[in-house]
Amino acid sequence: MSIRPQTPSGARPSMADVGRLADVSAQTVSRYFTGTGYVSAETRERITAAVAQLGYRPNHLARAFRANRTKTIGVMTMGTMNYGITALYSGLTAAAHATDYSIVIRHIDSDLDEPGALEEARQGLEGLQSLQVDGIILATQYRDADELAEGISERFPVVTLSGLPQPNADTVALDSHQAGLLATRHLIELGHERILHVPGPENRNETLERERGYLDAMSEAGLPPLPRPSGTSWSADTGHRAGLAVDPAEFTAVFAANDAIALGFTSALRSRGYEAPRDYSIVGVDDMPEVAYYAPPLTTMRMDFDELGTVAFDMIRHHIEKGERLDLRVLPSVLIERESTAPARPEADRAPSS
Amino acid sequence: MSIRPQTPSGARPSMADVGRLADVSAQTVSRYFTGTGYVSAETRERITAAVAQLGYRPNHLARAFRANRTKTIGVMTMGTMNYGITALYSGLTAAAHATDYSIVIRHIDSDLDEPGALEEARQGLEGLQSLQVDGIILATQYRDADELAEGISERFPVVTLSGLPQPNADTVALDSHQAGLLATRHLIELGHERILHVPGPENRNETLERERGYLDAMSEAGLPPLPRPSGTSWSADTGHRAGLAVDPAEFTAVFAANDAIALGFTSALRSRGYEAPRDYSIVGVDDMPEVAYYAPPLTTMRMDFDELGTVAFDMIRHHIEKGERLDLRVLPSVLIERESTAPARPEADRAPSS
DNA sequence: TCAGAGTGCACCATTTGGGGG
DNA sequence: ACCCCCAAATGGTGCACTCTG
Secondary structure (H helix, E strand, C coil), rough: CCCCCCCCCCCCHHHHHHHHHCCCCHHHHHHHHHHCCCCCHHHHHHHHHHHHHHHCCCCCCHHHHHHHHCCEEEEECCCCCHHHHHHHHHHHHHHHHCCEEEEEEECCCCCCCCCHHHHHHHHHHHHHHHHHCCCEECCEEEEHHHHCCCCCCCCCEEECCCCCCCCCEEEECCHHHHHHHHHHHHHHCCCCCEEEEECCCCCEEHHHHHHHHHHHHHHHHCCCCCCCCCCCCCHHHHHHHHHHHHCHHHHCCECCHHHHHHHHHHHHHHCCCCCCCCCEEEEEEECCCCHHCCCCEEEEECHHHHHHHHHHHHHCCCHHHCCCCCCEEEECCEEECCCCCCCCCCHCCCCCCC | CCCCCCCCCCCCCHHHHHHHHCCCCCHHHHHHHHHCCCCCHHHHHHHHHHHHCCCCCHHHHHHHHHHCCCCCEEEEEEEEHHHHHHHHHHHHHHHHHHHHCCEEEEEEEECCCCCCCCHHHHHHHHHHHHHHCCCEEEEECCCCCCCHHCCCCCCCCCEEEECEEEECCEEEEEEEHHHHHHHHHHHHHCCCCCCCEECCCCCEEHHHHHHHHHHHHHHHHCCCCCCCCCCCCCCHHHHHHHHHHHHHHHCEEEEEHHHHHHCCCHHHHHEEEEEEECCCCEEECCCCCCHHCCCCCCEECCHHHHHHHHHHHHHHHHHHHHCCCCCEEECCCCEECCCCCCCCCCCHHHCCCC
């Protein structure tokens, strides 16, 4: 029962074809669809029948062209495709679907600090604009991302996910400072004093903010921060490397910049005979769905990427449809306590298992 | 240095504006961009200058409208947004980017067996068609997905990722049968005889194929398959539930339908005092980036979703540009041996740790 | 004169075929 | 042969207008 167009040409039927069959003009068909103006019940019926008979579908492209409004949002993501981006897409596509928008994705595997990436990103943005998207959501946490917004008219709706307010772009972000603060406080409340921070890649606002949260929590408790390993990526291998390099005698707890890093760190320490939470406590950030099943189940800060996508979409839609800007929003994170954290124990107890 | 349009209206400059400034007609500007027809070096220079001065960008939308060719592929995904879908996006967007195509995404959170999902999916497909995409990639493994392809003209390029050849659609898939076969053979080669399979959600082709691979491997070794738990989802909780329900005395090895299920299963058995690979071996499917850091690092079948995206894109592009169909492709998976599998041990050795 | 119902035409930015100089 | 322009066409929308009672 596949529907075949009934037009002479065999091509997709147009409003004119529908009009011909229903014995009205194409414009009347247009009004039938858009709801503007008058169409008598009788005519309406004839049009409905003609539409069904021809299998006519409105041509969104022509409509967008004429109306100068595509109902499409461009989304530009950068860096390794990971859990955060996945969950963000999920929120974004759901919000778009609910309001009859479309999402077109541009993804670049490298982040802005890699050579050539800035130029590639710029081209991506131009490509999006040349598609006539109604707005762009720019998902990079790289600190110098504002350079990218150059070349985009300040009237054009842009939302970044950097958390950094910019003259030409609104921004939403998950509250990384709060995540770092609450995660570290949690460790402090458990009695830990020598707390190590394993950071994410440098020059990302998330990395800086999480570290700042850690530093603030340490300082409000009068504890000295520990020297930190250098950050390279958001992946497990960053945590793994850090876990191999570190001296286990120097800390009793770890705040990892995200869950993957926490996982890698745990894995490295396990290979050296140290287990959490027996020998040290560790908390991550993100709450990826799998971490509840890790060994041990990971205590972490839940970051609601889904909500991030929803809010980012709503912000840009607000800008597009109402013409107003909502400068900055920050979404809170919440501590999920599982089994990777435990009260600090006297020093004497801590030793590698054989 | 943000670029401002220099047209009287303040709107985005058009080819006509460029032409006016360069003292040529708009059509010549068109030929300058498309490369069809003659444009003298001198004129070319004037146009280049005018383009730069105005900050002109081609209007992809108008071009698509006129040429009846959007250079856009619609991608429809269903079910929980997980590692596989994201990795697929990654391959898809990279391939599209390389050939100057765009990708527009429609994602539905429920898969086709949930109520209302079929209708929602149908609407999604119609929405994509009304955007005038040049082709559609339909990513669902649900067995009855062919119903969806109805209502799409058989001339319209569609590629499904079901692995099931259909009259109106080409298909690519990762070789789930082979994954099941090789994973199970690996366990058999290690000396295991009582091998449990924990399947994915019912009615997915992937689930059926992986199970078929398992059954074939068992039968070729003359081993009886074990009764299987019922499948519900691709997530860790499916494995966790199975791991709580199962009798550990009944098997010495497990083939889990994917990595997340393997993780959940491992976690449940750990809570009951059983550890891999000491008490049982387990192998997953997917090779998500984190599994190398699991406890124990997971032996798994690597599925190249990135490649899947690339091939799907190339297939549909071939159909679009050459008019030829490439009916079916199947991509092999490869065994990644880590530490969750080990040689079978005499029965007497197996006991829960205290 | 008025309100309802519908038509005709210009227009959006670009591409294309048929010429003209 | 080279370089460029004109006019038409793409599908749909909004405005001004007509027609009928």
